[in-house]
Amino acid sequence: MSAITKTFFAAAALTALTAGNAIAADMTIVSWGGAYSASQQNAYHDPYMAANPGVNIINDDSSAEAVAKLRAMAEAGNTTWDVVDVVASDAMRLCDEGLAMEIDHDSQLAAAPDGTPASKDFGDLIVSECFIPQIVYSTTFGFRSDVAEWGGKEPDDICDVFDLDTFPGKRSLEKRPINNMEWALLCSGVAKADVYDVLETEEGQAKALAKLDTIKDQTIWWSAGADTPQLLADGEVVIGSTYNGRLFALIEEQKQPVKMLWDAQVFDLDGWIIPAGLSDERKKAAMDYIYFATDTQRLADQAKYISYGPARASSAPLVGKHAALGIDMAPHMPTDPNNAKNTFLYNYSWWADYRDDLDAKFQAWLAQ
Amino acid sequence: MSERAQPLLAADGTPLKRSIERSLRRQKIEAFLLVAPLLAFVLVTFVAPIADMLFRSVENQIVAQTLPATTDALKEWNPDVSALPDEAVFAALAVDMKAAVKSKTHTRLGSRLNYEKTGVASLFRKSGRRIKKWDLAGDAPFKDKFLDLDKKWGDPQLWQLLKLYSPVYTSGYFLNAVDLKKTPDGVEPRAESEQIYILLFQRTLFMSLAITLMCLLLGYPIAFLLSHLPMRTSNLLMILVLLPFWTSLLVRTSAWKVLLQQEGVINDVLVTIGLLGDSDRLQLINNQTGTIVAMTHILLPFMILPLYSVMRTIPPSYVRAAKSLGANDVTAFAKVYFPQSVPGIGAGSILVFILAIGYYITPELVGGTTGTFISNRIAYHISSSLNWGLAAALGSILLIAVLVLYYAYDRIVGIDNVKLG
Numbered sequence: 117m118s119a120i121t122k123t124f125f126a127a128a129a130l131t132a133l134t135a136g137n138a139i140a141a142d143m144t145i146v147s148w149g150g151a152y153s154a155s156q157q158n159a160y161h162d163p164y165m166a167a168n169p170g171v172n173i174i175n176d177d178s179s180a181e182a183v184a185k186l187r188a189m190a191e192a193g194n195t196t197w198d199v200v201d202v203v204a205s206d207a208m209r210l211c212d213e214g215l216a217m218e219i220d221h222d223s224q225l226a227a228a229p230d231g232t233p234a235s236k237d238f239g240d241l242i243v244s245e246c247f248i249p250q251i252v253y254s255t256t257f258g259f260r261s262d263v264a265e266w267g268g269k270e271p272d273d274i275c276d277v278f279d280l281d282t283f284p285g286k287r288s289l290e291k292r293p294i295n296n297m298e299w300a301l302l303c304s305g306v307a308k309a310d311v312y313d314v315l316e317t318e319e320g321q322a323k324a325l326a327k328l329d330t331i332k333d334q335t336i337w338w339s340a341g342a343d344t345p346q347l348l349a350d351g352e353v354v355i356g357s358t359y360n361g362r363l364f365a366l367i368e369e370q371k372q373p374v375k376m377l378w379d380a381q382v383f384d385l386d387g388w389i390i391p392a393g394l395s396d397e398r399k400k401a402a403m404d405y406i407y408f409a410t411d412t413q414r415l416a417d418q419a420k421y422i423s424y425g426p427a428r429a430s431s432a433p434l435v436g437k438h439a440a441l442g443i444d445m446a447p448h449m450p451t452d453p454n455n456a457k458n459t460f461l462y463n464y465s466w467w468a469d470y471r472d473d474l475d476a477k478f479q480a481w482l483a484q
Numbered sequence: 485m486s487e488r489a490q491p492l493l494a495a496d497g498t499p500l501k502r503s504i505e506r507s508l509r510r511q512k513i514e515a516f517l518l519v520a521p522l523l524a525f526v527l528v529t530f531v532a533p534i535a536d537m538l539f540r541s542v543e544n545q546i547v548a549q550t551l552p553a554t555t556d557a558l559k560e561w562n563p564d565v566s567a568l569p570d571e572a573v574f575a576a577l578a579v580d581m582k583a584a585v586k587s588k589t590h591t592r593l594g595s596r597l598n599y600e601k602t603g604v605a606s607l608f609r610k611s612g613r614r615i616k617k618w619d620l621a622g623d624a625p626f627k628d629k630f631l632d633l634d635k636k637w638g639d640p641q642l643w644q645l646l647k648l649y650s651p652v653y654t655s656g657y658f659l660n661a662v663d664l665k666k667t668p669d670g671v672e673p674r675a676e677s678e679q680i681y682i683l684l685f686q687r688t689l690f691m692s693l694a695i696t697l698m699c700l701l702l703g704y705p706i707a708f709l710l711s712h713l714p715m716r717t718s719n720l721l722m723i724l725v726l727l728p729f730w731t732s733l734l735v736r737t738s739a740w741k742v743l744l745q746q747e748g749v750i751n752d753v754l755v756t757i758g759l760l761g762d763s764d765r766l767q768l769i770n771n772q773t774g775t776i777v778a779m780t781h782i783l784l785p786f787m788i789l790p791l792y793s794v795m796r797t798i799p800p801s802y803v804r805a806a807k808s809l810g811a812n813d814v815t816a817f818a819k820v821y822f823p824q825s826v827p828g829i830g831a832g833s834i835l836v837f838i839l840a841i842g843y844y845i846t847p848e849l850v851g852g853t854t855g856t857f858i859s860n861r862i863a864y865h866i867s868s869s870l871n872w873g874l875a876a877a878l879g880s881i882l883l884i885a886v887l888v889l890y891y892a893y894d895r896i897v898g899i900d901n902v903k904l905g
Contacts, residue, residue, distance in 0.1 A: 184867040209870065212591035212609065286746075291853075322677075336770055337853055351747045465606055472869055473602040479861070480680040482853040 142172050143401060147201040149177030150342075151365060155421035156201070158439070160409040167408070171401070182206060186215045186391055195391045198402045201250070204243045204385040205464055205471075211246035212468075216389040217399070218245040224403055226411035228430035237412070237428045241385055243464050248410055249387040249427035251418065254450035254459070255295050256381035258348055258363040259283075259355040262373045266354075274380035274458075275303035277355060278331055288344045288356030289328075291337035293478035294467055295357070295382050298460060300327035302380060312466050321474065325481050337482065348374050360450050364423035368441060368448070378455040384462045387427065425451040538883075541661075541876035544654035547646070550593040551580040555650040558643070563668060567640045574626040582620060585612045599871050600656065600666075601645050607636050644668045657877035681878065684858040689885070691775060691857070692840035698780040699787040699836045700829065707791035707828070711798075722792075729785045737849050740778040744769035744850070770852030778850045783839055787832040794828030794903050827903035834893065834902065838886060858882060 145161070147153045153175055161173045178185055182202050189195045202210065210216035219225075221242055225234035235242060241249040259271055265284050276283050277299065289296050298311050304327045306314050314320035328335075336353055338344055344358035345366040360381070366372050388410070390402050408414065415426035416434035423445060426432060435445050446452055450459075492500040548555045553576035561569040584590035594608025614633055623629060630637040648666055649656065656666045663679040664671050673679075706725065710718045728736060743749045746765045754760040768774060798821065806816040844859035851857070858878060865875035893899065 181867045183870060187870065209595065212595050212605065213870070214588045214592060339848065350745065352745050469598060469603045469606045472599050472871070475869065476678050476680065480678055483680055483683055483856070 141170060141401060142174055143198045143398075143405060144174045144176055144196060145199045145201070145405075146176045146178050146182060146197050148179045151361070151422055153177060155418050156409075158421050159418040160405075160414055163414075164405055164408050168404075171405070173405075183209055183213075183215075186210060187213060189391070190215055190393060195393055197391055198394065198398055199405060200389050200391060201386065202389055204241075204247055204249075204387065205462070205467060207247035207387065207389050208244045208464055208468055210389055211244045215392055216246035217392050217394070219248060219390070221248070224407065226407055228412050228428065230430065232430065234410075237430050239429060241387075241427050243385065246389050247385075247387050248389070248406060249385050250410065250415065251386050251424035251427055252383055252451055253386060253424045254360045254378075254381040254383050255290070255357055256360050256363070256450070257355055257357050257377040258344065258366065258374045259377055260348060260351065260373055261375045263354050270375065271355065271377050272379060274299055274377075276377070278303050278327060280331060280334060283355065285354030286334050286336060286352060287331055288336045288338050288347050288353045288358075290357060291339045291482070293474040294462070294471070296328060297321070297324040297474065297478075298382070299380060300324040303327060308460070312463055315474075316470070321477060325477075328481075348372065360448075361423050364448050368438075368443065376455075378450070379458050380460055381450055381455070381458075382460045382462055383450065385427065386424075419445050419449070423448040423450075425449045537872075537876050538880050539876075540873050541657050541880050542653045542655070543873070544649060544656070545652050546593055546596050547649050548652055550584050550589050551577065551646075553577075554580045554646070558647045558650060561643070561647065563640065563644055563647070568627075568638060569643055571625050571627050573643075574630050575624060577630065578615065578618060578623075578626045579620060581611065581615045582618065585616050595870070597645065597649065599660075599869075599874070600649065601642065603636060604642070604645075607634055607642075610634060611637075657873040658881075660874055661877040661881055681858070681861070684856070684861060685881070685885070688841055688857045688859070688882075691772065691855070692837050694776055695779050695783060695840045696787075696833050696837045698776060699784050700833060702780065703784055703787035703791055703832065704825075704829075707788050707795055710788075710792050711795035712800075725785055725788050728781070733782065733845065734849075736782060737778055737846050740774070740781070740850060741769060744774055744777065769850050770855070772851070772855040774850035774852065775847045775855035775857075778846050779840060779843060782846060783836045786835045786839060790831040790835065790903070791825065791828040794831070795825055798824045826897075827901050830893070830897055830902040834890070837889075841882065841886060 145156075147156055157175070161175075165171055165173055176197065179201050182200050183206050186195070186197070186200065189197070200216075207216060211218070221235040221238065222233045225248065227233050228237045238249050241252070243249075257271075257274075257277060261270065263283075263285060266282070269282060271277070271279075271283055277287060297315055301311050301314055301320065301324050302308065304323055306320075306323075315324065336343075336347060336356075338347070338356070338358070341359050341362050344353070344356035345362045347353040348356055349366065349370070349372050355377070360376070363374065363376055367374050367376070388406055390399065390406070394402065410428075412428055412430045413434065415428050416431040416436075418424070419426055419431075419435045420437065420439040426435065432451070435449065437443060438445055447454065450456065494500050494503040496503075554573060557573040557576040558569060561573060581590060584593065590608050590612045591605070594605040597608075598605035611630075611633055618629070636642060648668060654666070659666050659671060661681055663674045663682050665674050710721055710725075713721065741748070745751070746767065746769075748769075750768065751760070751765040755762055755765065760766065768777070802820050802824070803816050806820040807813075811819065841857075842859055844857060844863050847855055847857045848860050848863075851860075859882075862875045862878050862882075865871045865878070890899075
C-alpha cells in the first residue's frame with residue numbers, strides 16, 4: 117500500500133470517528149460533585165450510558181450556584197444544562213422564576229414495580245410541580261466521642277448542643293437561619309408543632325436568637341458541607357451540624373472517633389429539575405434519562421454508595437449493603453426507624469416566604 | 485509687511501496650517517484604529533456587562549410589566565381616603581393575574597416583592613393556582629373573591645407596597661443597601677436588628693486599609709533589600725516572593741487554616757514551648773485577625789513588586805552624596821531615599837487596597853462572622869437570594885466609594901506620583 121493511500125485511509129477513518137462522535141449526543145448533568153456525584157455516576161450515569169451508547173454524559177459540579185447560573189443562562193438565551201440536581205427549596209425558586217420545566221410526574225416518570233403511580237410512590241416529597249425527588253437527606257449533628265471534659269457522657273438530645281455546662285467545647289453550625297432557628301426554639305421550650313407559628317413573630321425570632329446567643333462565642337459558622345467533618349476531625353469543634361452523608365463518610369470510611377446525634381434531625385430533599393426552554397430534542401433526551409434514573413431500582417442502587425435515603429417508598433426495601441465497605445446501609449439512613457424517632461421536615465413554603473427577612477436579621481445578628 | 489499676510493505654503497501648495505492639521509488628524513485616526521479592536525473588546529466584555537449590572541440597581545419594570553392594568557388603576561387610589569382600593573383595582577388585578585398566570589410570571593413578581601414584604605411570594609403562588617380557574621366575565625365583582633381567597637389581599641400595607649413599587653425605576657434597592665427603607669411616608673431607617681450593610685461597608689474599608697498598611701510595613705523592607713542586592717541574589721529571592729503568587733488562592737487560604745486554627749500548628753507550638761496553657765489557645769482564625777493575616781499574605785506581592793521596581797531606579801549615588809555632605813544614615817534615608825520611593829508606595833497601596841476591597845473568597849473562608857466583607861453579602865445576593873437589584877446597588881456603592889477614594893488620593897498625593905517602575 118502506498119503512503120498516499122495509507123494517508124487517505126487514515127484520514128477517512130478519522131472522519132468516520134469524528135462523525136461517530138457527533139452522533140453521540142452530549143448531555144450535561146449538573147450536580148454537587150465529590151462523593152455525591154460519584155454515587156450518581158455509579159448508580160445512574162454509567163448504567164444509562166451502557167444502555168444508550170449514543171449518549172455521552174458530562175458532569176458539571178455547579179449545583180451550589182445552580183439557581184443564579186440558570187437565571188443568567190436564561191437571560192442570555194443559551195441554556196447549556198440538560199438536567200440539574202438541586203435541593204427542594206431551590207427547585208421551588210426555579211419553578212417560581214419560570215426557570216424550570218413543570219413535570220407531570222405520573223405520565224413522565226416510571227411507576228413502582230407493583231404499579232403504584234409515581235406521584236403516590238414519591239408522595240409528599242413532590243414539593244413543587246418542577247421537582248423530581250431523588251433522595252432524602254438530613255442535617256444533623258455529629259460529636260466527638262473522646263472528649264475528656266464530658267466525663268463519659270454523650271449528647272443524645274438536641275438541646276445538649278446548647279448545654280455548655282455538661283458538654284463544653286466549640287460547636288459548628290451553618291451560617292444561615294434555616295434549621296438553627298428551629299433548633300433554638302425547640303430548646304427554649306417551644307413545642308414542635310408551634311415552631312413556625314412562633315418564628316413568624318418578632319418575639320419568637322428574638323427568642324431564637326437569644327438562645328443562639330448563649331453559644332454564639334463558642335460557635336464556628338460553616339458555609340460548605342465539608343467544613344464540619346474537617347473541624348470534627350481536627351478537633352476544632354466537639355459537636356457540629358452537617359449533612360448525614362458527610363458524617364457517615366467521616367465515621368465509617370475515615371474511622372474518626374465521631375458519633376451521630378440523630379435527635380431533631382431535619383429532613384431535606386434533593387432531586388432533579390429540567391431547565392425551562394430546552395429544545396424539544398434535548399427535552400426528550402433529558403426526560404428519557406430522568407425516567408431511567410428515578411425508577412425504583414436505580415434510586416435504591418444509589419444508596420449502595422452514599423447514606424442518603426431513596427425518595428420512593430418502593431425503593432426502601434431494596435436498599436442493600438455499601439458497595440465498598442460491605443456494611444448494611446439501612447441503619448445509616450436518616451429514615452431508619454431508630455434514627456428517625458424525632459425528626460423535623462424542612463418547611464419549604466414557610467421558608468420561601470421568610471428566608472429573605474430572617475436571613476437579613478440573622479446576618480445582622482452574626483455581624484454584631 | 486504684505487508678505488507676512490501671505491499664508492505659509494507646504495510643498496504641494498496647500499496652506500501649511502491646514503496641511504499640518506490634516507497630517508495630525510491622520511495620526512489620530514491611525515492611533516484610534518490601532519486601539520479600536522481592544523476598545524471594542526473592552527466595551528463588549530467589560531463595560532457593557534458592568535453597566536447592565538449597575539442598571540439593575542434602579543430598574544423595577546417587573547411590577548408594571550406583570551400587572552399593567554393594576555398599576556394604572558392604583559394611581560387613582562389614595563390610601564388616606566380609603567384603606568383598601570376599590571373594585572376597579574381588584575378587577576384590574578384579576579385581569580392582570582390571569583394573564584400573568586398564563587405566562588407564569590406571577591411567581592416571579594411574588595419573589596421580587598417578597599424582598600420588600602415577607603409573605604408575598606406564597607400569596608402570589610397560592611393565588612395563581614386559584615385565579616387560573618376564574619372566569620373574568622362571569623365572576624365579577626372581584627374584591628370579595630380576592631379577600632375570600634386570602635385575607636392578605638385585605639392588608640392595606642400590601643397595596644401601599646404595590647403602589648410604592650409601581651414606577652419603572654426605584655430607589656428602593658439603594659435605600660436597602662444603606663440600611664434604610666422606602667415607606668409610604670418617605671424614607672425611614674430599618675429596625676436595628678436588620679441593619680448590617682453600613683457596618684459591613686465600614687468594616688470593609690477599615691480592614692482593607694489595615695491590610696494595605698500591613699503589606700506596606702512588611703513589603704517595604706523586603707523591596708529595599710531586594711533592590712540593594714546584586715542582581716543574581718535578588719532574582720533568586722524574587723522567586724521566593726513570586727512563588728506563593730503562583731499557588732492557587734484556595735490552597736494558600738486553606739494552608740492558613742491549618743496554621744492558625746486552635747488545634748493548628750502555631751497554637752500547638754506555643755503550647756509546646758509553654759507560652760500558652762492548653763486551655764487558653766489563641767483565637768487566630770474565623771475572626772478579623774484571620775482575614776487580615778491571610779489577605780496580607782496573599783496581597784503582599786502586589787506591594788513588593790511596584791516598590792521594588794521603583795527602588796531599582798533610585799540612583800545609589802544620591803544617598804552617597806547626602807552622606808558625604810554630612811547626613812547620618814537616618815537623615816539620608818528620610819530626606820533623600822524615602823521621598824524617591826513614594827511613587828512606589830502609592831502604586832502598591834492603591835493596587836493592594838483596591839484588590840482588598842473587592843475580595844470575598846478569603847474572608848468567607850477565614851473571616852468567621854466578624855471578618856467578612858461587603859463582597860460576601862454581594863455574592864450571597866447574586867447566587868443565593870437572587871436579589872440582583874440589591875447586589876447591584878451594593879456593588880455600585882462600593883464602586884463609587886473606590887472612585888471617591890481614588891479622587892481623594894489624586895488631590896492629596898497626586899496621581900502623577902504613582903509609578904509602577
